[in-house]
Amino acid sequence: MRVIIAGGGIAGLATALSLHAAGVESITVTEAADEIRxxxxxxxxxxxxxxxxxxxxxxxxxxxxAVPTRELAYFNHLGQLIWSEPRGLAMGYQWPQYSVHRGRLQLLLLRAVTERLGPDAIRTGHRLTGFTTAVGSPSAAVTAHYGSTGTGGTTTAITGDLLIGADGIRSTVRARLYPAEPAPLWNGLVLWRGTTRARPFRGDRSMIMAGDDAQKFVAYPITAPDADGKVEINWIAERPVRRVAGDRGDWTRPVPVAEFLPHFEDWRFDWLDVAGTIRRATAAYEYPMVDRDPLPRWTHGRVTLVGDAAHPMYPIGSNGASQAILDARVLSDALARTGEPGPACEAYEAERRPATSAITLANRQMGPELVLKRAHERAPEGFTDIERVLPLAEREEIAARYKRLAGFDPVLLNQRRSYDATLST
Structure with a gap:
């Protein structure tokens, strides 16, 4: 069986590793960039x-x-604690929760693909331009067409039994399947992201979210403490802007911190200097809060979608990369169990599309971060007793409901079967 994966990001590389583990021998990953960095x-x-x-x-x-996350905590804009819960092993899972630099994770997956599948499995400098299917032929093959991103301008084609679009929110595969779909949908909020070397807060393994449904600050360490006791803090500052957001779907556009720092200048808590953290960043990147409406279908014959190409969602609930990895495993498991690309893709979609559609819609309503909105609505100037503002039972239900929806309820996850089927020889 020959599988083509368009996209060398986390979704594409995880899919390649999953298919290889399931016994697929011929896997080609194509990436538009000349180098995966x-x-x-x-x-x-x-x-x-x-x-x-x-x-x-x-x-x-x-x-x-990576850093094993021990705690997730929510605060209002004054730094008052609304809700906290243990995470990972401390929550009773059999597996940790990790905070990690996206690029380091991508390189880890890239090394694993190269070692297990061989260096020829990844072809960079291949910009997908479209695909064709051999309708009515015995093999029902699919051919992916590419234009070179190099100086020569050459084109090439790769033929396989299955084409998987793992090419992100601006997916070429998705655009060919749904040519009338509009640009990614923007909700008016902009995220500014960066990293800062600083001393940790609330221990060295806490993830915090502070603010409300309009203005928010998120921070968590992505490295262990160094010899000076400092960690690399990943942070996200979020608020509405009164302008049209450009580059929707591009999360690498650099911006000066002076562009948004004034909105967070007075955010200084006893346990975290938000303004100082932003000011000391090595770089900052702007990303409009965008997603796409859920699709009615991902699978069209021997073509299907995974990751952000299938279900781009707001970065709420820490779910984007996690859902892409789940896609990869469920698809490979289905392919191993059925042995046929078409039926496997249908089975994969039947399990994953309803689940991710529900998460996409829930994230538009703030998902587990709903506690921030409700606390602000009920106590905009702060509180002396959170129980009177947002009872514990309500906070617990918001958190538990999202875990069930997103597939990481501790009991259900610990008991779920493994996606480890392999093709019979």
Whole structure:
């Protein structure tokens, strides 16, 4: 069986590793960039994604580059605690939750693909321009067409039994399947992301979110403390802007911190200097808060979608990369169990599309971060007793409901079967 994966990001590389583990021998990953470089800032991997990477044999390598998150805590804009809960192993999962630099994770996956599949499995400088299917032929093959991103301007084609679009929110595969779909949808909020070397807060393994539904600050460490006791803090500053957001879907556009720092200048808590953290950043990147409406179908014959190409969602609930890794594992499991690309893609979609559609819509309503909105609505000037503002039972239900929806309820995840089927020979 020959599989073509368009996209060499986390979704594409995780899919390649999953298919290889399932026994697929011919896998080609194509990437538009001439070189896969460690771009981006921090992301989170929830326990359900860490389980899949562990079952792919990457537990030790992942632990070496990531920070096991111990706590998630929510605060209002004054730094008052609204809600906190343990995470990862401390929550009873059999797998940790990790905070990690996106680029370091991508390079880890890239090394694993190169070692396991061979260096020829990844073809950079291949910009997908479209695809064709051999309708009515015995093989029902699919051919991906590429234009070179190099100076020669050459074109090429690769034929396989299955084409997987893992090419992100601005997916060429998705655009060919849905040519009338509009640009990514923007909700008026902009995220500014960066990293800062500083002393940790609330210990060295806490993830915090402060603010409300309009203005928010998120921070968590993505390295262990160094000899001076400092960590690399990944942070996200978020608020509305009164202008049209450009580059929707591009999270690497650099901006000066002076552009947004004034909005957070007075955010100084007893346990974290927000303004100082932003000011000391080595670089900052702007990203409009965008997603796309859920699709009615991902699979069209021997073509299907994974990751942001299938279900781009707001970066709420720490779920983007985790859901892409789950896609990879469910698809490879279905392919191993059915042995046929078409039926496998249909089975994969039947499991994953309803689940990710529900998460996409829930994230538009703030997902687990709803506690920030409700606390602000009920106590905009702060509180002396959070229980009177937002009872514990309500906070617990918001958190538990999202875990069930997103597939990382501790009990259900610990008991779920493994996606480890392999093709019969």
């Amino acid at each position: 460690p771009l981006g800032v921090g992301i989170n991997l929830l326990p359900h994604a860490v389980r899949e990477l562990t079952e792919l044999g990457l537990a030790e390598e992942l632990a070496a580059i």
